[in-house]
Every structure is written in C-alpha cells, then in structure tokens.
Amino acid sequence: MKFHKRMEITKRGYRLLHTYTPGLIRAKTVSAVIEGLFPFVSIWFSAQIINELMGERRQGVFLGYILAITGIHFLFSMIKNVSDKVGDEKEADMWNQFRKIFTDKQLSMDYADLENQEIQKQKQKAEENLFMFGNGLGQLVWNSSDLARVVTGIIASVSLTVSLFKAKSGNKVMDSWLWIPAILAVMILLGYVYYLLEKKENHVFAKWTEGTVWFNRTFQFFGHELYDNTRRAKDVRIYGQEKMAEREFEKMEAHNEEDNAYLNKMSSYKGFTYLAKGTGSALCYLFVVTKAALGAFGTGSIVQYVGAFTELANHVGFLMLSYLENRIYTEHLEKLFEYLDLPNNKYQGKLPVEKNFFCNDGENDYEIEFRNVSFKYPGSDTYVLNHINTRLSIGKKQAFVGTNGAGKTTFVKLLCRLYDPTEGEILLNGIDIKKYDYEEYMSLFAFVFQDFKLFSFTLGQNIAANKNYDRNRVEECIKKVSFYDRYLAMEEGLDTYLYQDISEKGLEISGGEAQKIALARALYKGTPMIVLDEPTAALDPFAEARVYEDFSLMVEHKTAIYISHRLSSCRFCDEITVFDSGRIVQKGTHAELVKDKTGQYFALWNAQARYYQKA
Incomplete structure (x- = not known):
C-alpha cells in the first residue's frame, strides 16, 4: 500500500475515533508527551547535581535544583494523572463504541445484505481482527500515544546531546563534526535493525493469530456457551454432548503444542532485538566516555549524554516500529472501511404515504x-x-x-x-x-x-418497543392476547425483565x-x-x-x-x-x-x- 493511501486511511481512522470516542486521542497524547518528558527531566537535573557535587558544591544551587525537579515532577504528575483518568475512562468505553460501529452499520444495511453469507464473513473477519487483538482502530489509538511519546523523546534527546558535539576535547578526531552524521547513521541503522526484527516477529505473530481465531471461537463455545447457557443445558445432558466437547478440547490441546513453536520463534526475535539495543548503548557509552576522558566535560555531563543517547537510540527504533505498525494497522483499517463502505442498493423513495390511507372510510379505495x-x-x-x-x-x-x-x-x-x-x-x-x-x-x-x-428488557419495554410508554395501553394489549392472568402473577408487573441476561430476577x-x-x-x-x-x-x-x-x-x-x-x-x-x-x-x-x-x-x-x- 502506498504511503499516501496509508495516510488517507489513517486520517479517516482518526475521524472515526473522533466520532465514536471524542477526546480519547487527545487525552492519550497529553499523557504520552508527559511520559516522554519525565526521564529527560531526571537526566538533566541529575547531570547538573553531579557537576555541582564535583565542583563548587553550592548549597543554594543544590536547593534550587531539588525544588525545581520536585516542582516539575509534581506538575507533570498532576497533568498525567488527570489525562490518564480521562484516557482510561474513554479507553474502557472504547470497546463498546467499537461494537456500536458495527451495530450502526448492521442497522443501516439492506436486509438482503444481512442474509448474504459473503458480507457476513467480511463483517466477522473485521470484528475478529478488531476485538481479539485490537487490529486497526485499537492499534491506531495505541500507536498514536506511542508516536507522541517517541517524537517527544527524540526532540528532548537531541536537545540534550547538542552540547556534546560543541564541547571541545582538544582531540581533532573526537571533535570532528563528522561524528554527527556518523552517529546519526548508526542510530538509523539500529532503528532499521529493530524494524526488521519486529517485522519478522509480527509476521510470525500473524501466522499464530490465524490459528487463535479458531481456537478462541471454539473455546468460547465449548468452554463457556455449551455449559453456561441454560437454554442448552437440557440438550447437553440428554444427548451426552459433553463427549463432543471433550474431543474438541483434545484438538485445542494439540493446537497449543503447535503454538509453542510460534511463541519460541517470537522470543528469539525479541532476544536479537535486545542484543541490538545493547550494542547501540555500548557504542554510545564508548563515544561519550572517550570524549570525557579527554577533558571535554565533567562527570555529570557523562550521565546526561549517555542517558540522552540511550533514549535517542531507543526512540529512533520505536519510530521505525511505529512506521511498521502503521503499515499493519492501515491494512486492517482498509478492510474495516471496505465493510463500512458497502453500499445500500435498495432504492430509497421520497414519496409520502397518503394520509387518508389510515382512514376507515368504508370504501376500501x-x-x-x-x-x-x-x-x-x-x-x-x-x-x-x-x-x-x-x-x-x-x-x-x-x-x-x-x-x-x-x-x-x-x-x-x-x-x-x-x-x-x-x-x-x-x-x-x-x-x-x-x-x-x-x-x-x-x-x-x-x-x-x-x-x-x-429482548432482555422489561415486559412493558418489549411490548412498546420503547423505554417510555403508555402503561394502560400496554395492559390493554396484554388482555387482548389472553396473557393477562400470567401478567398478574408477575411480582414486578410491566417492569419484570424477560430472561436473565440483564437481571438475575429475569423471567424465563x-x-x-x-x-x-x-x-x-x-x-x-x-x-x-x-x-x-x-x-x-x-x-x-x-x-x-x-x-x-x-x-x-x-x-x-x-x-x-x-x-x-x-x-x-x-x-x-x-x-x-x-x-x-x-x-x-x-x-x-x-x-x-x-x-x-x-x-x-x-x-x-x-x-x-x-x-x-x-x-
């Protein structure tokens, strides 16, 4: 998929999220930016405090640093707590809103499409991708906060490392400006290695998830639905269907053994990723310590530059991963939008129905x-x-x-x-x-x-098809269909829930x-x-x-x-x-x-x- 198309799909994803979960991305972004800044506040102040300890040791300066870092942490914590609270509440409701997206589409579709097996398979696949692993919209939400944190981290890292290249050690090689493109190239290379390893891991993950769709659906039915649904209880016991469930469980156990191979392969790729990160950190340490040993800066600055370099290497890698994730979730979003964009082919007229059609004039015109x-x-x-x-x-x-x-x-x-x-x-x-x-x-x-x-609503709501209704009219209708004696025996009358999906007191x-x-x-x-x-x-x-x-x-x-x-x-x-x-x-x-x-x-x-x- 071309970059331009991915961006268009991503923008549409944001518009859909804004429609169904307004404020979610904003709250997540604010929290991510604060989270991205936290380590750099500690890195910078730690460097200044160490430099002061190695230097003049002025008590007023120490106190100023301590008050500043305490105040900034307090302010950041307050902002993050508020944004986390808002974001968590909206994310908790996010899955209900995702379900509403499908509900709204189903309610607006032509009935013929509801009985079209190919269209329903298309819907089922989009639902399974979204609700089992968050593929598509869920990934867009999580990737957005990750991207905000990464961009914040890169900007902060660069800000803290600029002075490293300005500091002079007296050594022409170590003071050369060529270290800037060289280190940048190393960062990009390491980021690309992260990208390749993560891509391979995601490829294995995709193969693994193909089987988990069957596994989860089978487990949901035989592990829960078959036994927990009281409406099936009689058939399960009379026809001995528990034996059929046991056979399916045996298949699931065999499937779990196959899953272990996928999980081991994903773990190996994860290990190589950590190795690449360690290599990058070691190179950063080597450059910074060498320049410090030549007298370019003090001990505290070593902490600042090593910390900033390490964060920069990590964030460049995460930036590559964000790009990879965008490629993945836009493919899932495209399939979701293909389903949501299915046209209604039924002709929609505009003529009003003649009002006297409702009248009983006796002429049957x-x-x-x-x-x-x-x-x-x-x-x-x-x-x-x-x-x-x-x-x-x-x-x-x-x-x-x-x-x-x-x-x-x-x-x-x-x-x-x-x-x-x-x-x-x-x-x-x-x-x-x-x-x-x-x-x-x-x-x-x-x-x-x-x-x-x-539906598992009250008796009155079922008859009126509405939450607000004329109770007298409902009772008249109950009388007309010879259900009045049964109705009188209901303790809560029209407020009696049917079935027990919502209320434990529901009436079967x-x-x-x-x-x-x-x-x-x-x-x-x-x-x-x-x-x-x-x-x-x-x-x-x-x-x-x-x-x-x-x-x-x-x-x-x-x-x-x-x-x-x-x-x-x-x-x-x-x-x-x-x-x-x-x-x-x-x-x-x-x-x-x-x-x-x-x-x-x-x-x-x-x-x-x-x-x-x-x-």
Whole structure:
C-alpha cells in the first residue's frame, strides 16, 4: 500500500475515533508527551547535581535544583494523572463504541445484505481482527500515544546531546563534526535493525493469530456457551454432548503444542532485538566516555549524554516500529472501511404515504397489489415465488396458506421491503412501493414473524418497543392476547425483565407466552395493517384457534393478513390465498375452497380438521 493511501486511511481512522470516542486521542497524547518528558527531566537535573557535587558544591544551587525537579515532577504528575483518568475512562468505553460501529452499520444495511453469507464473513473477519487483538482502530489509538511519546523523546534527546558535539576535547578526531552524521547513521541503522526484527516477529505473530481465531471461537463455545447457557443445558445432558466437547478440547490441546513453536520463534526475535539495543548503548557509552576522558566535560555531563543517547537510540527504533505498525494497522483499517463502505442498493423513495390511507372510510379505495412478482434470493438460481398476482384490500382479513416452503414467508419479506422483487412490482395505490419513503411505508404495518425475537428488557419495554410508554395501553394489549392472568402473577408487573441476561430476577417464558407478547407488541404499534407470519406455531391447536378467534375481533376494521400452514385462521377471513411451490394455486373463501375436493386447500383442511374439532 502506498504511503499516501496509508495516510488517507489513517486520517479517516482518526475521524472515526473522533466520532465514536471524542477526546480519547487527545487525552492519550497529553499523557504520552508527559511520559516522554519525565526521564529527560531526571537526566538533566541529575547531570547538573553531579557537576555541582564535583565542583563548587553550592548549597543554594543544590536547593534550587531539588525544588525545581520536585516542582516539575509534581506538575507533570498532576497533568498525567488527570489525562490518564480521562484516557482510561474513554479507553474502557472504547470497546463498546467499537461494537456500536458495527451495530450502526448492521442497522443501516439492506436486509438482503444481512442474509448474504459473503458480507457476513467480511463483517466477522473485521470484528475478529478488531476485538481479539485490537487490529486497526485499537492499534491506531495505541500507536498514536506511542508516536507522541517517541517524537517527544527524540526532540528532548537531541536537545540534550547538542552540547556534546560543541564541547571541545582538544582531540581533532573526537571533535570532528563528522561524528554527527556518523552517529546519526548508526542510530538509523539500529532503528532499521529493530524494524526488521519486529517485522519478522509480527509476521510470525500473524501466522499464530490465524490459528487463535479458531481456537478462541471454539473455546468460547465449548468452554463457556455449551455449559453456561441454560437454554442448552437440557440438550447437553440428554444427548451426552459433553463427549463432543471433550474431543474438541483434545484438538485445542494439540493446537497449543503447535503454538509453542510460534511463541519460541517470537522470543528469539525479541532476544536479537535486545542484543541490538545493547550494542547501540555500548557504542554510545564508548563515544561519550572517550570524549570525557579527554577533558571535554565533567562527570555529570557523562550521565546526561549517555542517558540522552540511550533514549535517542531507543526512540529512533520505536519510530521505525511505529512506521511498521502503521503499515499493519492501515491494512486492517482498509478492510474495516471496505465493510463500512458497502453500499445500500435498495432504492430509497421520497414519496409520502397518503394520509387518508389510515382512514376507515368504508370504501376500501386503497390497496396493495402484487403484479406479476417473481423472486429468487441473491446467489440462488431457484425462484421462490413465481408470477404472483394478488391484491391486499384495506379493512379485509386475508389468509395466505400453504405447506412449509411454499413461499409464504418470502411473500411477507417482499411486502415489507426486506427484499425487492426480482421481477414484477408491488404497488400501493397504483404506485411502486419503492417510490415511497421507507419509514412512512413501514409505519403502515405491524409484523409478527415466525422467528420473532424478544429482548432482555422489561415486559412493558418489549411490548412498546420503547423505554417510555403508555402503561394502560400496554395492559390493554396484554388482555387482548389472553396473557393477562400470567401478567398478574408477575411480582414486578410491566417492569419484570424477560430472561436473565440483564437481571438475575429475569423471567424465563415459554414459547407460547413469548408469541403472545409478540402479538401484544404488534397491537400496541397501532398500525392499519397487521401481518401474522406463523404467529401461533408454538401454541397447541386449541389455544391457536382461540387466539385467532380473539385476534379477529381485536383487529376490528384493520387489515389482517395471516400467513400459516395451519388453517385455524381461515374460517375468520374474508379471502384465502393458497400457495404451492411458490405459486398461487387457489383463491376464495373457506366455504368455497373446501368444496373443491381436488384442490390443495381441501387436502390441507382435511389433514388438519381433526385437530380443531373441539375448538
């Protein structure tokens, strides 16, 4: 990657950090600058005190040096403590903010991309790099403070060594100005050696981390998730899955033995790095001591120059390492930005939804039409829906039925624009729904999908989908879905947490109870259209029939769309549409369709009728 591109990526990284973690880099930089200055304060004052001891030994001068170094250390310590406190607090929150970066992207992505395996692999790799080793943004934060400390150290080192080359020893060789480029060349050479050794160590580290991704994910599941997750506890015990976990642990032990080879190689490179540093320090000592022996300066100055030279050699090496780290983390940042820059291909319309669509004028003037709609999922050549033509009229109750895999759920996904049709169009009032403002269009619907999710929030927050809500309205919705008796038994009422992820007092609920809560959530939204996609799959047939009968009364004048492979909803519907293999094969009322003994509906009804004989 070219230097210019790396700088552009680095700048963008700083902008992203400023957006999500404002003040973090500033606090880290201030702390690093102070930390970089600390040793040089001690070096300079130590040199002056030693020179004074070897010279006139003036008590006033000693006292001045002691007061000065004490005051400077106190001031530096105060500044560093404040900046460290701010920086540590922001760094502690940094990982939450990094998670928010991915959350924000996921929430803004097209739903089709959320189900795209290649895109999700791209996200997973970016997350693993960032959260396991801090690659990318984490490295940028740490490298920024390191770089500030290095630059401060180099400036301070040079400032303290300038007088070394001005001091005259009377020896032409030792007083030659050629020592300046010579020592500079040695510093650069040593820095380059550090760079090469660190580069090799990082190369080995990268190979090692490739295996640790698998190791950590496997350990996270088999070491924690499999046993700690109480929702898996029954299956683990009933099916003896602990044996499978033991086999995976054996693989992890073998993997650990392979890791030792990588760790040993990294240690050897680290040893060579220390050897190079020692060589540099020895050369510095030799030059300074030789010049001092020739009478160029006193004993205290030896301490100053040796200390400054040693720090300079270290910081030049660290500067090279910072350059190397920039090359590494910009590659990770580039992959992160490639994911964050994935475009949303779904067309975003701007048309407002007509307000009288919400009115119940009794004339049913407004409708949604599927016009010759066909659809296949991205990456697939198989059509899930074929030439669908149907209308959803406002105020009617309609059922879409068929066997599993007939295309009913995909039909709902197209209705709410989670996907756009591959062919054909969906119209609202004769206008393609893609041209409407998406949020306004979605405000018409409340959905209960077959794979709905509740969250580890309170019962009231789950139903209202908000922290602030009308408690009376929530209770009314609970009554309508026949969950009121269970609700009354909850000690904390609407403030009862669901599940135990957040609260130890959280309530574990059954699948049927969860579906009733999801139904209450749909009612609370107060939309003119309610779509129920297999909402009663976890209920027994009698409870299912009661829910549908009650729900038919709840929706009143609203449009209700029932998607199901079970037919208890059909008797309450104005129209039934039968799906089979992605096509519409029948339409009509329950009475009409059940008369056609050769039709798909009759076969489904006849197979299920015995379950509803007591309903």
